Amino acid sequence: MARGTRLWVLGWMVLGTFFTRGPPRVHWAGGDEHFRWMYLPVRALDVWGRWDTMFYLDIARDAYPPWRPDGWVYHAAFFPLYPSLVRGLSELLGGASLFHVGLLLSQVMLALAVVYLDKLVRLDRPGAFAELCVACLLAYPGSHFFSAVYPESTALFLGVFALYCVRTRREGVAALALALAVWARPNGWILCLPALLELCRTGDGRPRLTPRVLWLLVPVVAVLPLLGLHWQLYGDPLYFVHVQAAWKRQLGLPLVALFRLDRSVGVGLLAVGLGLLAIFSFRWAVGLGPN
Template sequence: MLKRLSLSPQESGLLAFVLAVKVLLLLYAGLAHAVIENQSAGSLFELLDYWRRWDTPHYLQIAAKGYVAEGEARLFIVFFPMYPWLVRAMAWLVVDHYIAALLVSTLASLALALALYRLVALDYGADLAQRAVALLFVFPTSYFLHIAYTESLFLALVVGSALAARSGHWKTAGLLGLFAALTRVNGALLTALLACEAWRQWRENRLALYQAWPILLVPTGVLIYLGVNHAVFGDPLHFLEVQRGHWHKRLAPPWDGLQGAWGWVLRGDPPTNRYMLGVQEVSFAALAIVMTLISAFRLRPAYAAWMALNTLLFLSTNFMQSVPRYCLTLFPMMILLAQGFRTPMQWMAFCVGSTLLLALFSFQFSMGRWGF
């Protein structure tokens, strides 16, 4: 994933920044519980447990026991296997699966920061690359990059694959793309990103098309996941049945989900649902759509394709849920945002606003309330 092992001073600074954000989020959760809930963590492990919420126990169950066809755990087939497989491997070293999951996410987030910095610097220089990485890690839902979720691993694999393709290392790009498709369903969309990059390099006479054959490795990740479904349930598409039957989600025109989220905005009762299920879902959907349209004119075709396909995928559902979190996958959006600030004051204002939302949403999540 990384073009070189040595780190520049800028890259070392970015790694320190990412680690500092992790520590601050951890301490913030402890402070929030102490002040709001009048509950103090008795140890570091209790402090870490504030982040063991929502999907995290599901990933830990898969890591510890694998996929099963009985009991409540049978529903966890909707979660792709790459992240829990890595957690299981890490648990051989640290024994505890939750600590292993946090370590996997930490290493992935550090790799993501380096890969994104190097990728953006290829076109826009070191200064803008630093700003893009900083924006990603203060994005309102960036706490998912630090906890036992798939976001950091998925983005590290996606950005690493794009960086490898830009550097002409197509076998590495294809292999990382395969792993990305084993991590999240939208990993398969890397096929389009890599194909657009191969086309551009061919147009620039820097690539013979046969050299890009590793792009075909990306869909293999999805095929492996379908194989897991078949091995456990005898049906390669069983996860779709679970999505419809238990999670009540299915593909639908984007306006269906937008209409439902707008309904929460209009209801207004209770206010928390209006804000978290309505206002924020609609606002971040609008952000994704606007940034996608701008990317078609301002960014490389490969990045615009990634933006368009991902936005279409997470909006094409019968009800919108977790759009603010899914926006993290739109890494080219950070380039556009970094380009958009003309003055230091604009930059600081955006960072302050984003950090305030980050504090609010991470507070919700660490309290066990809905945080996307």
Template sequence: MKKLVIIFLLWVLIINVFALFALNRFNLKADTAYNWISPESFHQEQSWNLVSLHARWDSSWYLDIAQNGYSMKENQWGLYNIVFFPLFPFLIKLAAFLTAGNFVLAGWFLNIVFLFLALFYLFKLVKEFHPEINPYLPVLFLLIFPTAFFLNAIYTESLFLFLSLAAFYHALKKKFLYAGIFGFLASLTRVTGVLLFIPVIWEYLKENGFKIKSFLSLKILPIFLIPLGTLGFFSYHYLRFGNFFLFFEVEKNWGRAFTLQKGHFDFFSNPSVVNFCFDALFIIFILAVIILVFKKLRVSYGLYMVATVAIALSSGTFMSIGRYILTLFPIYILLASIKNQTVKQTWIFISILFLAMYTILFANNYWAG
């Protein structure tokens, strides 16, 4: 455990010093990865404020909810904050009491804590259920993943990774009440949290048998806590705004709907072409990983990954796919299981290079996912 703490602290120190230097080393114009990015709104000034560089892009929405709550008051882009799930901003609001009302510091502090909890559960899960793998390796592969800076930015990645790992861990331990509770919290964190129902009920049926009797047993009830988080959030939309399906309607304004989003394929600049190529590489990578996870790891891992990626791709865009797959922890278990040292070292080299690039992008308010 001491080694895990050291790895965690070193990562937090190194990645944040690097990000701070990256912000102040470059004099960059505003990004042009997408045609909706306006130079006036997204130009980033240099600053030595370490805390503030963790609040970019969607961070402002979580901070807005924490400070002002949900509303149907649109901003200059015609967007609303009601598509962001409530648990993370609620926790920021609570933590702000400990940071003298500094909501950005509260969000950053929370994610550092959640990241350590996620690493702890990943370590325990690998050590107990994959004893043939050095449990430190998946931790390292997670921390050098190209989009890993989001784990310490004011986004939901660390919280969601912690909760989903905890749900999986307790499901594998056959403690389905705990799995249901953590799954419930995950489904209050982001829309894909409800998908944890699939692997958890798979593990339950694997333990109790794929038969009608298993479905009628009271032991299955805690698993149905998982979708209650999502249903509760949608019910809030109905009670507050009069529309149970408001989330899906507003998502269209965010460029996410069950139709092809042509704007994502608008190659109007060199950055837009490169950004699309990176997204395409992430998709090829995750599809290959899913196949190997089904072959070499657990079926429940594969089912969860298929469902998550399917939801992401069904939105009609590849946007943010690199960040979305960051929380799919079986990736790191699979990478750690690679026997060929040349392949493993090649991945480490490539991943660190991309992590550096995405960290520079995020710090300078460029699109990074």
């Protein structure tokens, strides 16, 4: 099933490369009259590298740039786990292309994420329901980033693996996975919230604090080296948050952006409509499956 969704997504992405593009920009590495590429002159591979891929590969190749007084260091907004894994795996493979290694790493992490998502859901629901969850995840249009040179599949794997380990009472392994998730994505710390709820679960179903919650000190401590890195490089332990101002972004509550008044009404209606369609489609599909 995972292979089928990846081929479906890949087909549409490659098809999109045949449409007319705007004038070349500095980040296009090469091209001919029919195709401009950023990383490889192979359509089926180059489509997996876009936007933030450049930053992750730069960090993997040259580490984080030093502070510059004349502007923002954009690389600081991207967390170090994924580029570190790419660089390490490249070295183990004898200096293999960072882009190729990133592709390989993303596919492996996606496969592991699917396996442990299935295992996690099966703890509470039948196998058919678990398979439906996997299908919905991989059929989601934005799931193409799970196969791209991005940290999304790595973060997904760490999340479902950590929660699976908490549920199966492997708290130490879960704590390490949560610590790595903190280094994978800026919102990796959110995974500590469902883990906390599970660690507080008791046999009678009533939540209460137990010594198990002390395992969450591991991801908390994992934040400190990250803050120290930004303090040493940029003189600001929260520079990775403040650099978001370069893109005119700011922290906010989830889904609030859907109701912003400075965008066209059509954008909001489309987003809400697609969200409702996804919810009703999922409920309809679940209703056809076993209870």
